[in-house]
Amino acid sequence: MTVDGARLDPSEYDELRQVLRAFFARCQPSEPPAEHTPPLDRGPWLRMARELGVQGLLVPERWGGAGATLAEVGLVFEEAGRALHPFPLLSTIGLATPALLASGNEVAMKRYLPGIADGSRVATLAFVEPAGRWNPGSYDTTAVARADGWQVSGVKDYVLDGGEADLVLVVADSADGQVMLAVDPRQPGVRVIDRPALDRSRSLARVELEAAPATLVAGPGRAPEALRHTVDTALVCLAAEQVGGGERCLEMSVGHARERVQFGRPIGSFQAIKHRCADMLVELESGRALQRAALEQVLHHSPDRHIATAMAKSFCSEMFRHLAAENIQIHGAMGFSWEFEAHRHYKRATAAAVLFGSPLDHRLRLAELLDY
Amino acid sequence: MATVSTAASDPDMRRVVTLVEELLREFPPATTDTTEFLKAQFDRGLAWVQFPAGRGGLGLPRNLQVTVQELLSAAGAPTMDHYLGNALGVGMIAPALVRHGRPDQWDAYLRPMFCGEEIWCQLFSEPAAGSDLSALRTRAVLDGDDWVINGQKIWTTAAHRAGRGLLMARTGDLESRHRGLAAFVVDMRDPRVDVRPLRQIDGSAHLNEVYFDDLRVPAADLIGAPDEGWQVAITIMMNERVSIGGGSAGEGSQALAEVVEVWRRREDRDPVMRDRLVQLAIKTRAADLLNRKAARDLAVDNPGPEGSLAKLIYSQLKQGVYEFGMDALDSEALLFGSYAFHHPEDHVPDGFEIQRHYLFARGDSIGGGTSEVMRNVIGERVLGLPKEPRP
Known part of the structure; x- marks a missing residue:
């Protein structure tokens, strides 16, 4: 099925969900990667673009996309999260696409968005530096405008899917203020170093820039707000992924608790397990409610959107990590085993909690925003 | 954050909105007596939109009531604050009367209940039947055209000011458990009903003991069949757990606002x-x-x-919020106003409200079904986990 133009009718969500679920189920890695995050399998990535139009959901139709909304994208992340997807989705459609759209730069959009939509271009946003501060601020990476174009120098770290990216959007400070630049990682002056990621389902890289040639995407008048908006969008996407992951962990726990018999009865009939599952549902549904509300607020550019995204990310991070931990516990020794799925959710949850700012980071910001 | 717009194209929604606007125009809340306003609201079918026409409703999906509450609340009309005095009746007993009772019973009870002329209480728990309601022992024996009731209820909210009560009594033998129960409407002012206050943690008497000594209840006041009591109780308990206050700021927000002020x-x-x-702010949201x-999400009249x-x-x-409130009070938390006996409706704020709410919040995880029972319901009925085997 394809999504064309604007927001889907909620009655069509179920169909989209089924299609996505079936697709992601086929893309499950058979073996948990031990040494490094495996390279992206471009085949399924291209099929995802061509058959489902996932990468082009947010891309306007004139640039080869579906012109859909964050609501549909949220659904993609929920399903991707359930399936422990191995794709550069968060980087390409959670960060780079909203950043390009928020830049308002028609030339850049025309140049990069069609390739994102058709699956030929993996893109990411490099804003965090070795200090690991996720909340947008000022950066040590500097950009200089020269007669023959921009040059950017500095070090970006924890760059999502930096090793796979065909396009790296770099946030840097210039003499006139913050700018966002497009960098081709194959150009001289760019060094991309893979980082050993705790969560092997998502690759991280360090990007070293030494007078690397760059193209301006957003100037000082636009870049800070574009970055803020991009981060809000990415927070909603990641929270949706956490909801999907949490949902899967609860599903696995409940399934096991129904089947596993000890002391002559299914362990789910013991209140010690049953009540644990009930509490997991309470957390999951609370997280889902916060994530959906944040999505609506970002979608409608509501004045409280920064509060809503920070609440969603803070809560969903802890929710997913807790549910992934409970899932291991309820499965007993099997939950702790390398061959079993549970530890991969736990690692995903652990990393996702840190990504784009820890729960505490967001709560510290909330304390200011709520004037507590 | 009120968004009524989602279904603005829905003709039912438009009808409800028009009726509310008419009600507000003809009975401006600022200058209309509360009871008179509520009677007019009932007569326009805006009391419970899901109920039958002429019985306080319009036969529309129950979730439209949320819209009604939102619009009324925005216009300053009496809504939740009023119902709180009769929340059991309006929120829980009324849906059970409509589901299990007869039209003549709807006509007799719904209007006085909604406009607050008749307060209702729910006579369920007994000394030996708390979480396990099916163990209740209060007897109902048919004698001619009357049922004769003997027994004791406990933890009954608002019994001291109630005109009517919904009583759960045993018509079968004790071994029949949930199958041998019946629901009755009883007149709380009958001299054969003895209401004695029970004091709670803060000295107030929200709850009561109720004794029945050969109370005669006309057969016409039986709700449903003589063995339908358990179904009536389920309907009531499911409604108990769903707040009808979708339009108000929400219970959690109010508690949070109190402690934010202290902070x-x-x-x-x-x-x-x-x-x-x-x-706490995140959890409240x-x-x-x-x-x-x-x-x-409520379906027509059967909350899940x-x-x-x-x-x-x-x-x-709420427990977490008031614990925070106490910690924020710091040394002031050492103080408390008065533990003197009083009924909640007579309570005058005395500057120790955080302390009082902190103490009283312990009851929130007990009354209306303990948290443990809630977790069983969620585990078994939502997640489909197996029941605990009976010994």
């Missing part, structure tokens, strides 16, 4: 305390969103077990 009076900004407050969703989720969340949340 802002403090001179320091202790980072640990501050983070606790932010965590989640609880209010979920409660709103539960209210919107999802209400148990909201009940469980709110009780934990």
Whole structure:
């Protein structure tokens, strides 16, 4: 099925969900990667673009996309999260696409968005530096405008899917203020170093820039707000992924608790397990409610959107990590085993909690925003 | 954040909105007596839109009531604050009367209940039947055209000011458990009904003991069949767990606002305390969103077990919020006004409200089904986990 133009009718969500679920189920890695995050399998990535139009959901139709909304994208992340997807989705459609759209730069959009939509271009946003501060601020990476174009120098770290990216959007400070630049990682002056990621389902890289040639995407008048908006969008996407992951962990726990018999009865009939599952549902549904509300607020550019995204990310991070931990516990020794799925959710949850700012980071910001 | 727009194209929604606008125009809340307003609301079918026409409703989906509450609340009309005096009746007993009772019973009871002329109480729990309601022992024996009731109820909210009660009594033998129960409407002013106050943790008497000594109840006051009591109780308990207050700020927000005020009076900004407050604000937002969703998702008149989720969340949340409030009060938390006997409706705020709410919040995870029972309901009816085998 394809999504064309604007927001889907909620009655069509179920169909989209089924299609996505079936697709992601086929893309499950058979073996948990031990040494490094495996390279992206471009085949399924291209099929995802061509058959489902996932990468082009947010891309306007004139640039080869579906012109859909964050609501549909949220659904993609929920399903991707359930399936422990191995794709550069968060980087390409959670960060780079909203950043390009928020830049308002028609030339850049025309140049990069069609390739994102058709699956030929993996893109990411490099804003965090070795200090690991996720909340947008000022950066040590500097950009200089020269007669023959921009040059950017500095070090970006924890760059999502930096090793796979065909396009790296770099946030840097210039003499006139913050700018966002497009960098081709194959150009001289760019060094991309893979980082050993705790969560092997998502690759991280360090990007070293030494007078690397760059193209301006957003100037000082636009870049800070574009970055803020991009981060809000990415927070909603990641929270949706956490909801999907949490949902899967609860599903696995409940399934096991129904089947596993000890002391002559299914362990789910013991209140010690049953009540644990009930509490997991309470957390999951609370997280889902916060994530959906944040999505609506970002979608409608509501004045409280920064509060809503920070609440969603803070809560969903802890929710997913807790549910992934409970899932291991309820499965007993099997939950702790390398061959079993549970530890991969736990690692995903652990990393996702840190990504784009820890729960505490967001709560510290909330304390200011709520004037507590 | 009120969004009525989602279904603005829906003709039912348009009809409800028009009726509310007419009601507000003809009976401006600012200048209309509360009872008169509520009678007019009932007569326009805006009391419970899901009820039959002429019986306080319009035969429309129940979730439209949320819209009604939102619009009335925005116009300053009497809504939740009024119902709180009769929340059991309006929120829980009325849906059970409509589902299990007869039209003549609807006509006799619904209007006086809705406009507050007749307060209702729910006579369920007994000394030996708390979480396990099916163990109740109060007897109902048919004698001619009357049922004769003998027994004792306990933990009965509002019995001291109720005109009517919905009584659960045993018509079968004790071994029949939930199958041998019946629901009756009883006249609480009958001299054969003895109501004695029970004091709670803060000295107030929200709850009562109720004794029945050969109370005669006309057969016409039986709700449904003589063995239908358990179904009536389920309907009531499912409704109990769903707040009808989708339009109000939400229980959680109110509690949070109280402690935020205390926090802002403090001179320091202790980072640990501050983070606790932010965590509570996040949970409050989640609880209010979920409660709103539960209210919107209601089918015509049979709320599902999802209400148990909201009940469980709110009780934990309120306890956490008031614990924070006490910690924020610091040394002031050593003080308390008066533990003197009083009925809740006579309570005059005395500047120790955080302390009082903190103490009283312990009851939130007990009354209306303990958190443990809620977790059983969620585990078994939402998640489909197997029941505990009976010994």
